Amino acid sequence: MSLHCGIACRRKSFWCSRLLSTYVTKARYMFELKEDDDACKKAQRTGAFYLFHSLAPLVQKSEHQYVVPRYSLVELERLLEKFGQDTQKIEDSVLIGCSGQQEAWFALDLGLKSSSSTSASLQKPEMETELKGSFTELRKALFHLSVKDATLLSTAQALLHWHDAHQFCSRSGQPTKKNMAGSKRVCPSNKIIYYPQMAPVVITLVSDGPRCLLVRQSSFPKGMYSALAGFCDIGESLEEAVRREVAEEVGLEVDRLQYSASQHWPFPNSSLMIACHATVKPGQTEIQMNLRELEAAAWFSHDEVATALRRKGPYTQQQDGTFPFWLPPKLAIAHLLIKEWLEKQSCSSLPA
Ligand SMILES: NC(=O)c1ccc[n+]([C@@H]2O[C@H](COP(=O)([O-])OP(=O)(O)OC[C@H]3O[C@@H](n4cnc5c(N)ncnc54)[C@H](O)[C@@H]3O)[C@@H](O)[C@H]2O)c1
Ligand SMILES: [Mg+2]
Known part of the structure; x- marks a missing residue:
């Protein structure tokens, strides 16, 4: 069965998006970004970036809940330049989702070194001061976030973690190269494709x-x-x-x-x-x-x-020594x- 809706489509896209629900349009947009590096790079220009440092997400702590700041590509480029970093580091970003209005969301780790970028990792305290937040271990941050943010950051951290651990081909020993979205890595010497795993x-x-x-x-x-x-x-x-x-x-x-x-x-x-x-x-x-x-x-x-x-917590030790x-x-x-x-x-x- 064809996935196309049958109406002539002038958009230069994999799919015709007319008559499709927001959910289907979103799913197909994500598919396109994973398959097409140019489309993904273009999506970065209008997208939003979530930042991590050594797999800890950046959060801003308020009294009741943690807030997760997002940055545009221009803001991110300015930030990297301010810290004397090559903006090529943005190529290490991974795609983690998109809105109903096709705003693509990416995650970037400023602390991890990658084989695709020569940039050194950025210093955490200086970044935290500049960004008015703190890179907080996911296990600690998770329960102070909204369900939506917790889910998104969990996906992001898992994908960043997988890329960090799969930088080399297990057969050739050569560095693998991620596609723009980060939905796979390929060994340039033998073309083996590695996909993120659960x-x-x-x-x-x-x-x-x-x-x-x-x-x-x-x-x-x-x-x-x-x-x-x-x-x-x-x-x-x-x-x-x-x-x-x-x-x-x-x-x-x-x-x-x-x-x-x-x-x-x-x-x-x-x-x-x-x-x-x-x-x-x-x-x-x-x-x-x-x-x-x-x-x-x-x-x-x-x-x-x-x-x-x-x-309700905190679950502190009781007088008899038990919890x-x-x-x-x-x-x-x-x-x-x-x-x-x-x-x-x-x-x-x-x-x-
Ligand atoms: N979300 C939740 O509500 C919830 C609740 C309980 C446990 N968990 C998760 O479930 C996971 C599994 O539970 P468990 O620890 O009792 O598992 P388990 O009973 O299988 O025991 C863990 C052991 O299994 C072995 N193992 C086999 N395959 C593994 C793999 N792919 N990765 C890591 N270890 C592997 C290791 O020796 C490890 O020490 C834990 O990682 C925990 O975080 C989640
Ligand atoms: Mg068990």
């Missing part, structure tokens, strides 16, 4: 009916419990990965599985989190925790989970799974 991860909220199973790793913030998560092994289906991870980490067998949602997660590299609900076989609820993976695993009741979800039980914040897909489970429990306990 690792599939299953995250499962296991329930035995009235209770759900939550776990913590020693690396989690104190007191925080989450759903079971694990990287998919090569060759596995989603169902097999869930079954194996639950068996590996808590020694239980799940029987029913229900897909809920998915999310891109930038930590530690770039994962596609695939979230599911699962139930254990009746009468088989005894946890046998894998101590190499987990620090704690336990069944929690509806009331315990509801109280924890209502709890309050709390759950991942809204932005994490684990939060959604836990909330869905809770809502289902509340519905099923309502009188008919």
Whole structure:
């Protein structure tokens, strides 16, 4: 089936955009920018740039929420010139999205060195003073941002990170070259194309009916419990990965599985989190925790989970030395799974 709308189109573009929804127009514009270096370079002239330094996004901290400043190409060129930098560094930018009005959005890391530019990395404190903001570790910034900004910066950081780690061809050892949008890198000597990758991860909220199973790793913030998560092994289906991870980490067998949602997660590299609900076989609820993976695993009741979800941070140490039980914040897909489970429990306990 042809993707064209059939109306004669005079625009010098891959697609005819008449009669298409804003969403489709946006998707096709992004496709064009990824495929056509000239179109992408042109889009930079009217686009907006988000800045990073060594993978930490630039944010401006206000009382309630962090604001993410954006710069035009002219502003960015002025900034680089002011710091004695070659404006060629802008070629290291990656395309991260666009508005409904076809304003393209890019991200540029001023701290990372790249094989395509000879510019030295820029000094962080001087840049922060000039830009009236601070380059803040994404993990810390994420929960102070609007969902829209958090999502955009997560994509940007993941893509910048991938480019930083794939500057050389793993076969020839030669420097690879990114296309203008940053949607791929090519080895000039053997033409191997490298595409940005995400690792599939299953995250499962296991329930035995009235209770759900939550776990913590020693690396989690104190007191925080989450759903079971694990990287998919090569060759596995989603169902097999869930079954194996639950068996590996808590020694239980799940029987029913229900897909809920998915999310891109930038930590530690770039994962596609695939979230599911699962139930254990009746009468088989005894946890046998894998101590190499987990620090704690336990069944929690509806009331315990509801109280924890209502709890607001900061989650400081209590007088008895313990930390309050709390759950991942809204932005994490684990939060959604836990909330869905809770809502289902509340519905099923309502009188008919
Ligand atoms: N967004 C959320 O709500 C949420 C919640 C929980 C976990 N997570 C994410 O899920 C991810 C996986 O969870 P986990 O740590 O329990 O996984 P896991 O149980 O698979 O254990 C991690 C171990 O798996 C191995 N591994 C296999 N493939 C890997 C790969 N591609 N990358 C890195 N390590 C790999 C490593 O040895 C690593 O130490 C974590 O990175 C975490 O950030 C997200
Ligand atoms: Mg795990």
